[in-house]
Amino acid sequence: MVDLFSKLKMEAGPLAKYSHLPDDYFFFPKLEGEIGPRMKFNGREVLNWSLNNYLGLANHPEVRKADADATAKYGLASPMGARMMSGNSVLHLEFEKQLADFVKKEDAMLLNFGYQGVLSIIDALVDRKDVIVYDAESHACIIDGVRLHMGKRFVYPHNNMENLEKQLQRATRIADETGGGILVITEGVFGMSGDMGDLKGIVELKKKYNFRLFVDDAHGFGTMGKTGAGAGEEQGVQDQVDLYFSTFAKSMASIGAFVAGPKNILKYLRYSTRSQIFAKSLPFPLVIGGMKRLELLKTRPELKDNLWKIVHAIQDGLADRGFYLGPTKSPVTPVLFKGGVGEAANMAMDLRENFHIFCSVVIYPVVPKDVIMFRIIPTAAHSMADVEETLTAFSELKHKLDEGFYRKEELVSVTKGM
C-alpha cells in the first residue's frame, strides 16, 4: 500500500498540474476593490470582464444599504440552525413567495448554496428505480448530483434533441421494467458557452414521453426573458419546466439559491433535501438583501436593458472583427481561438499586463486541447467606452496570435509588479 497523501501528489488532478504556477495569477487571482468594471489586479487597475454581476447589483447603492441595514439589525447569525429545526422565519417564507410568484410557480424553497442545493434536489427526486437523462455540458453540481444516483443514467450530447429522444426511449424501457420515473436535467443558459438549453425542444418531447424536467437557470435568471424570469420565459415554456432553479450568485450578486415548482413537490423537497435539512438556513441579511435585489430586478428594467446594450455591442463588435463566439445566445461571451496552453497563458498575460484587461481564460481540460477560450462577462455596469477599449485590445491580441507571437515566447514566470 502507499501513503495516501503521496498518492494524491502522484496522481494530481487535471488542474493541479498547473499548481507550480504562482497561486494568484491564472488560478486563484485576487481581484481587489469595489466589484465593478474597474478593479485592481496584480497591483494595477484593470478593466474587468470576469464577474457574473450581470445586472450590476453588487454595488448598487440600494442593495448595499439593504445589506448593511439588515446586517446591523440582525448580524450574520440569525436565524440559527437549519430551517426544519430552528432556522425558519416569516422573512424566509415571504422571500420564497416572492420568488415563486416571479418565476410563475406555485411555491419556492430557499437553498443555502446552489451547488449543494442542486446536488441534493437530484438526490431527493430519484431512487434506484428511476432514470436520469441529462445534457453532457451540464454544470458540475448537476454532474455530481447524477453521480449520487443509484439507478440508470443516460447523457445526451449538448442540446442534441434527436439523441435525447433516443435516450428517452432507453429510459422509458427501463422505467417500464422497474416501475420508476424519468428525470431530465439541463441548464437554462450554459455558463461556459452561453448557449441556451433547448427547453422548447425538450418540452416538445413531453408529448411522446413521460418525464419531469429540472432546469438549472443560474445564468438565465435576471438576464433572459421579458421580465428577467429566465430561459423558460424567454422560450415561452416556463409552465412546462417542472422544477426551476437559480443561484443568487450571478444576477442577484449574493449568496444562496432557490428552487421553484408545484406546491406538493416543494413540500416533499423541504422534508427530503439533505443539504438543507442538515445545514444552517440563510442568514437574515441574505434574505432581506435578496428581497431588495429581486425588487430591483422586477422594477428597474433599465438594468437588464443596459446589460443587453453592452452584450450586443461587444458580441456584434467581436463578430464583425472576425472573432468566433460559438453558439452563445446570452450575455456569456466566449471568444474562441486555436492554440495551446502556453499560447493561452502568454495571451492572457499580455491582455492583463499590457492592455490592462482582465477576463477569465479557459483551457484544457474544460475546452479541447487546441482551443483557447477567453470568457467575457458583460454587465449593466460596463460602458460603451469599455467595449471599445476591449475590441481594440482583442484585435491586437488576435493579430499577434496569428503572427505566431505567443508561440515564440516561453511561458514567462509571473512575478509581482511585473
Ligand SMILES: Cc1ncc(COP(=O)(O)O)c(C=O)c1O
Ligand atoms: C449553472 C450553475 N449552477 C449552479 C451553480 C452553483 O451555485 P452556487 O454558487 O450558489 O453554489 C453555479 C455557479 O455558481 C452555476 O454556474
